[in-house]
Amino acid sequence: MRISINANRCEPSPMRKFHSLAVAAEKKGRKIYHLNIGQPDLPTPQAFYDAVRNFHQRTLAYEASPGMPVLIDAVRKYYANLGVELSPEDVLITTGGSEALHLTCLSILDPYTEVIIPEPYYPNYTTFVHSAGGVIRALPTTPEDGYRYASRDRIESLITKNTRAILITNPGNPTGVVLNEEEMRMIADVAKKYGLYLICDEVYREFCYDEIHGVPTMARFHDIDENLVIVDSVSKRFSACGARVGLVVTKNKELQQALLKFCQSRLAVATMDQVGAAALYSVDQDFYRRSKEEYRRRRDTVVERLRKMPGVKVQEPMGAFYVMASLPVDDADRFQHWLLEEFEDEGETVMFAPGAPFYETPGKGINEVRIAYVLQQQDLERAMALLGKAIDRYRAEKM
Amino acid sequence: MRISINANRCEPSPMRKFHSLAVAAEKKGRKIYHLNIGQPDLPTPQAFYDAVRNFHQRTLAYEASPGMPVLIDAVRKYYANLGVELSPEDVLITTGGSEALHLTCLSILDPYTEVIIPEPYYPNYTTFVHSAGGVIRALPTTPEDGYRYASRDRIESLITKNTRAILITNPGNPTGVVLNEEEMRMIADVAKKYGLYLICDEVYREFCYDEIHGVPTMARFHDIDENLVIVDSVSKRFSACGARVGLVVTKNKELQQALLKFCQSRLAVATMDQVGAAALYSVDQDFYRRSKEEYRRRRDTVVERLRKMPGVKVQEPMGAFYVMASLPVDDADRFQHWLLEEFEDEGETVMFAPGAPFYETPGKGINEVRIAYVLQQQDLERAMALLGKAIDRYRAEKM
Numbered sequence: 001m002r003i004s005i006n007a008n009r010c011e012p013s014p015m016r017k018f019h020s021l022a023v024a025a026e027k028k029g030r031k032i033y034h035l036n037i038g039q040p041d042l043p044t045p046q047a048f049y050d051a052v053r054n055f056h057q058r059t060l061a062y063e064a065s066p067g068m069p070v071l072i073d074a075v076r077k078y079y080a081n082l083g084v085e086l087s088p089e090d091v092l093i094t095t096g097g098s099e100a101l102h103l104t105c106l107s108i109l110d111p112y113t114e115v116i117i118p119e120p121y122y123p124n125y126t127t128f129v130h131s132a133g134g135v136i137r138a139l140p141t142t143p144e145d146g147y148r149y150a151s152r153d154r155i156e157s158l159i160t161k162n163t164r165a166i167l168i169t170n171p172g173n174p175t176g177v178v179l180n181e182e183e184m185r186m187i188a189d190v191a192k193k194y195g196l197y198l199i200c201d202e203v204y205r206e207f208c209y210d211e212i213h214g215v216p217t218m219a220r221f222h223d224i225d226e227n228l229v230i231v232d233s234v235s236k237r238f239s240a241c242g243a244r245v246g247l248v249v250t251k252n253k254e255l256q257q258a259l260l261k262f263c264q265s266r267l268a269v270a271t272m273d274q275v276g277a278a279a280l281y282s283v284d285q286d287f288y289r290r291s292k293e294e295y296r297r298r299r300d301t302v303v304e305r306l307r308k309m310p311g312v313k314v315q316e317p318m319g320a321f322y323v324m325a326s327l328p329v330d331d332a333d334r335f336q337h338w339l340l341e342e343f344e345d346e347g348e349t350v351m352f353a354p355g356a357p358f359y360e361t362p363g364k365g366i367n368e369v370r371i372a373y374v375l376q377q378q379d380l381e382r383a384m385a386l387l388g389k390a391i392d393r394y395r396a397e398k399m
Numbered sequence: 400m401r402i403s404i405n406a407n408r409c410e411p412s413p414m415r416k417f418h419s420l421a422v423a424a425e426k427k428g429r430k431i432y433h434l435n436i437g438q439p440d441l442p443t444p445q446a447f448y449d450a451v452r453n454f455h456q457r458t459l460a461y462e463a464s465p466g467m468p469v470l471i472d473a474v475r476k477y478y479a480n481l482g483v484e485l486s487p488e489d490v491l492i493t494t495g496g497s498e499a500l501h502l503t504c505l506s507i508l509d510p511y512t513e514v515i516i517p518e519p520y521y522p523n524y525t526t527f528v529h530s531a532g533g534v535i536r537a538l539p540t541t542p543e544d545g546y547r548y549a550s551r552d553r554i555e556s557l558i559t560k561n562t563r564a565i566l567i568t569n570p571g572n573p574t575g576v577v578l579n580e581e582e583m584r585m586i587a588d589v590a591k592k593y594g595l596y597l598i599c600d601e602v603y604r605e606f607c608y609d610e611i612h613g614v615p616t617m618a619r620f621h622d623i624d625e626n627l628v629i630v631d632s633v634s635k636r637f638s639a640c641g642a643r644v645g646l647v648v649t650k651n652k653e654l655q656q657a658l659l660k661f662c663q664s665r666l667a668v669a670t671m672d673q674v675g676a677a678a679l680y681s682v683d684q685d686f687y688r689r690s691k692e693e694y695r696r697r698r699d700t701v702v703e704r705l706r707k708m709p710g711v712k713v714q715e716p717m718g719a720f721y722v723m724a725s726l727p728v729d730d731a732d733r734f735q736h737w738l739l740e741e742f743e744d745e746g747e748t749v750m751f752a753p754g755a756p757f758y759e760t761p762g763k764g765i766n767e768v769r770i771a772y773v774l775q776q777q778d779l780e781r782a783m784a785l786l787g788k789a790i791d792r793y794r795a796e797k798m
Contacts, residue, residue: 003657007506013663016464044459053452060443060641095494098665106530107406127664131505242459242670258402264412265526266497270669271641
């Protein structure tokens with residue numbers, strides 16, 4: 001009874017592997033502040049629930065494999081507002097951005113082919129790449145450089161005959177790095193020159209805190225239509241993670257066909273969630289502005305509080321809702337265990353995602369953590385206070 | 400820009416590849432009777448919609464990767480009624496039975512390893528096996544034998560050093576074959592003797608038309624707990640295909656861990672669909688009986704009508720809601736094209752799934768079709784009448 005090589009190459013999610021410890025802590029009566037998962041806490045627009053409640057189908061049936069036309073149309077209108085014209089067949093609705101990434105990897109990677117990904121990166125990329133037999137070639141960055149990766153030389157130096165794709169998250173998870181126009185153009189040029197797929201995970205597109213970035217998308221570079229794969233989702237944009245509705249945008253016809261085969265094999269995305277997701281796209285522009293302002297305030301709070309903690313190193317993120325921070329602890333994974341199993345302050349503790357699994361390079365990120373600033377102001381302040389106290393106590397008791 | 404070898408090894412779904420032709424025919428005003436997809440038309444129990452409408456979460460959040468406890472509990476109670484005791488960790492909720500199969504293949508198959516599957520089989524198995532780099536070793540059956548496959552000699556003769564699993568659908572799709580207790584025991588013994596995974600797709604479990612079969616499940620054979628992987632779903636049982644809620648049941652701890660890594664990478668199954676699915680399990684026992692009686696009547700209708708068509712060969716299926724039939728046409732794929740592009744009778748036509756993709760062996764199934772008897776009596780009679788007329792006209796005009 002063997003487990004596959006590729007399954008063995010995958011790791012438990014660092015955001016989720018503490019789930020059972022967290023459940024145990026909660027059973028003991030602990031209140032946990034969750035900074036470990038990029039689970040926004042803003043309310044899901046009522047339009048979602050209204051659409052779902054008004055939906056009735058005598059028999060809840062399979063929808064078309066590429067997605068419901070009403071949702072594909074809503075997505076096309078949304079992209080048109082970004083200045084990107086899409087045909088219906090350029091959009092494939094998926095079960096979250098996760099499935100978009102998973103099916104893209106299965107469609108373009110063979111065993112031992114390589115994907116260049118700036119590190120630190122979203123750890124589930126490992127599972128998507130490995131499940132297709134692929135290999136990650138990490139493009140290293142440093143906290144001192146603010147985790148910036150858009151260096152032509154450094155990217156080109158990683159390209160081999162086996163390279164199939166460059167995968168970037170923009171705005172970045174976990175780093176909050178946002179590419180400027182020039183950097184986006186350079187990466188597009190590299191993908192074009194070497195005939196590589198450019199997979200852009202843009203699920204945090206609306207969350208750029210520096211106005212010069214606007215709402216960035218690679219999809220505006222039409223000269224790389226053959227190379228480009230945009231991964232998108234309603235999860236972060238509309239605080240609707242539990243809907244599990246994402247999408248792939250590509251104009252590459254061969255890739256569309258390959259993706260469609262996988263989409264057909266899993267039949268369809270859940271009907272009601274697509275109905276609700278289509279309604280989400282009807283929110284007014286003010287919704288985006290308000291969400292962004294809220295997260296900007298939270299970012300400011302978290303960064304300010306982190307900077308006051310002795311020994312903590314942090315750079316201000318420009319987008320998404322994460323910050324990587326280096327903590328004055330020996331091992332962030334061990335620290336997280338301790339936070340759940342031993343620490344408490346007035347019955348409360350805190351969770352984050354330990355940094356090492358965000359790196360491919362061994363030894364990196366061991367004392368880093370990713371903090372998702374997805375709690376409201378008051379909770380966020382309390383969570384930061386808990387983190388500060390916990391670091392002090394851990395250093396006194398365990399180091 | 401290359402497409403992966405494994406994506407190229409997959410084929411479009413024979414149930415879905417005519418989708419665009421069907422849409423075009425409908426645009427011309429054609430009414431199509433869909434016998435191509437196993438999409439039940441019985442009403443989804445109201446409990447599903449009630450639960451969804453009563454559900455409100457300020458922020459629609461990610462659920463736990465293994466599934467919502469309320470749904471896992473409902474599934475465990477359902478299995479307890481079948482005489483199978485499950486721990487919570489024995490159940491992983493998936494996005495449909497499709498994801499259950501896909502993740503199982505990724506967890507146990509390496510490139511060039513083999514899965515034994517009786518043919519004809521559900522064509523999407525090909526995509527699941529191929530996406531993991533695996534190879535299907537088809538166990539041939541014949542229409543004359545009623546597509547029965549439970550022959551120890553024939554199964555053992557296909558086992559090699561590379562065999563990892565036996566995959567069966569019981570009751571069978573597309574054949575309607577139902578294993579008896581002795582046959583189930585024999586296959587369990589073979590899996591145990593050779594240390595193979597036994598993947599049992601039991602999503603049609605409730606649809607057995609011969610009372611001696613009861614509600615069959617391999618899960619009662621506890622001596623093969625290490626080998627066994629049960630694939631299950633609410634889609635067929637409760638006419639809720641559009642919910643996309645399925646599950647894997649296994650007591651193999653190593654496999655649980657491997658599956659969980661993939662489940663974590665895709666974060667969670669859609670929240671509302673899980674809430675609705677949990678409510679589905681509250682239907683009374685009479686629901687199952689009534690559904691079965693309805694499909695039994697339909698089976699009788701379809702088989703009776705098919706038997707009256709000259710040149711059509713058919714065996715009475717014992718379970719699920721499909722029948723394989725051999726038609727007096729040169730090529731069922733060409734016939735289906737013609738049905739959508741040229742044929743009409745009073746503005747109506749009919750769709751089924753051409754048989755060849757249900758076979759791994761080249762040349763088999765070319766004049767066979769799979770008919771899903773998922774329409775109400777009156778529509779089913781009309782669809783059968785259309786099929787009869789179409790065969791006559793096609794033979795006169797095209798052969």
